[in-house]
Amino acid sequence: MNPSEKYDNYPFWIVLLSNLHSLLMYGLGFLVMLKLGLIPAIGYIVFVLILEIRIIKNHCVDCYYWGKICGFGKGKISALFFRKGDISKFCLHEMTWKNMIPDMLVSVTPIIAGVILLCIDFDIKYLIFIILIIALTTFGNGFIRGKLTCKFCKQREIGCSADKLFNKE
Template sequence: MNQQTIHEKYPARIIAITNLLSVLIYIAGAYIIYQLGLIWALIYIGYLLFLEIRLLSTGCPDCYYYGKLCAFGKGRLSSLFFKKGDPERFTCRTFTWKDLIPDFLVALIPVIIGLVILILDFSWLILLLMILLFFLSTTGNGIIRGQYACKFCKQAEIGCPALELFSRKKQP
């Protein structure tokens, strides 16, 4: 029987790949929005920071990987700023598609703005960035989570509401 390897501490290469994906999504989105002006790009970057801090402060402290290197490196980062939470709270949490709306907006807002920009003044660069943003946010995230993150995650084994949502089956 082929036993799946569970990472207690994710390898640096996986953390680098997962974070590179996020950074590329953020840069593509910020560049598209920057076409409206610096202030709009800064507001978007502020929104991204808000989402990252929200995750670090509300999700990571309750996760098995708090203080450890998860697939995204955020367990260790969270422990530098926030107190350890209750792991039981993580497994009991419910997670719905509605909870993902703020995360979907990271790509959706720049794509909508990009469409308006393309209508008003077509740009191949903006079109390519929109395609890249869409691909990274959908297929890229699916590959990262399916092949590098969730598949080797101890928290997924214990119980993860996000994994339940995406796999449509109840975890232990």
């Protein structure tokens, strides 16, 4: 597809790949946190679920892709649970790095926990988990967002505060 073309509904394979990426990251984070105990691991998953619900409830409702298949499939999910919002409100609030802290904690928390665990009792398995989380957070997110999703997003053309944050000139 020509990068100047935009998807009305993303192909299934992109939605699948972007969600497998997220689920793998969440799963690895859960496994690292599970080494600390069941309570921290469950707390981690609850935190991830809260963030996902927050996005679907507060952002997807105002997105062009509400009721459609966006690159992450969340537009369709949002339409199942929430009424359509106002597309003009999608980019109303400026996104800052401070706003990104909860999202960054999804990766940073298991990385820090994993490094501490490695210092206490080295285990190659957890080192691999940490390396994979870092790779998924950096290269994985860059590939998914840069090559598969944001590049073909109609909402990005209309106005996207995340695009403004990440692509400042």
